[in-house]
Every structure is written in structure tokens, then in C-alpha cells.
Amino acid sequence: MLILYTYERNDDGGIEAKDLEFELLDKRLLKLETMMGESHKNDVSKDDLRNVYRDINHISEDVSDLKNKINDMENYKSDLHVFKSKLSYIEKKAEKVDDLMLKYDRMKKCAFNNKICI
Numbered sequence: 001m002l003i004l005y006t007y008e009r010n011d012d013g014g015i016e017a018k019d020l021e022f023e024l025l026d027k028r029l030l031k032l033e034t035m036m037g038e039s040h041k042n043d044v045s046k047d048d049l050r051n052v053y054r055d056i057n058h059i060s061e062d063v064s065d066l067k068n069k070i071n072d073m074e075n076y077k078s079d080l081h082v083f084k085s086k087l088s089y090i091e092k093k094a095e096k097v098d099d100l101m102l103k104y105d106r107m108k109k110c111a112f113n114n115k116i117c118i
Contacts, residue, residue: 110116
């Protein structure tokens with residue numbers, strides 16, 4: 001942002017730097033206030049305040065709900081990690097059971113044919 005300064009003489013005869021951007025904003029604000037009229041500048045009704053407080057309460061409730069949902073998601077993520085670990089353990093046990101079933105089937109076949117299998 002570029003800020004421009006002008007230099008003017010003040011009442012004491014000294015030179016004073018003025019911020020042009022501030023002056024432009026100040027002029028715009030004055031123009032807006034004039035357009036709105038002085039009577040509306042500080043016009044805030046009790047209903048407006050009640051509405052603002054109601055909205056703040058709703059927003060506060062929404063934030064609280066979001067915090068609870070985030071907490072639930074973090075718990076879900078933790079539970080999911082535990083579930084994945086248990087599933088991995090079960091998969092390894094299932095592979096061992098499959099191997100034992102293959103050995104059992106082979107031994108049963110050998111016994112059926114009256115052979116010795118190792």
C-alpha cells in the first residue's frame with residue numbers, strides 16, 4: 001500500500017506532514033455519514049440489540065456443536081486406529097489357520113490312502 005504525504009504549514013508557522021490516505025478515508029466517512037443523515041448515525045434499537053445477542057448465542061451454540069463433532073471425530077479416529085490394529089492381528093491369525101487347514105487336509109488325504117505324510 002502506498003501512503004502519500006503532503007507538507008503544509010501549521011498555525012505555529014512550522015511544516016506538518018499529512019497522510020493523504022487518511023484524509024481520503026476521512027472524507028469518504030464524512031460523505032457516508034452525511035448521506036445516511038445524522039439522525040441515523042447512532043440509531044440502535046433494543047430489538048437490534050436483542051437480535052445481535054440472539055445471533056451471538058446461536059453462533060456460540062454452533063461453535064460448541066462443532067467442538068463436540070471435532071471431539072467425536074478425534075475419538076472415532078482413535079477407535080479406527082485400534083480397530084485396524086486388531087484387524088491386522090486377526091488377519092495374521094487367519095493366515096495361520098488357513099495353513100493349518102491345508103496341512104490337516106493333506107494329512108487326512110494321506111490317512112485315507114493309508115500313506116504316511118510328513
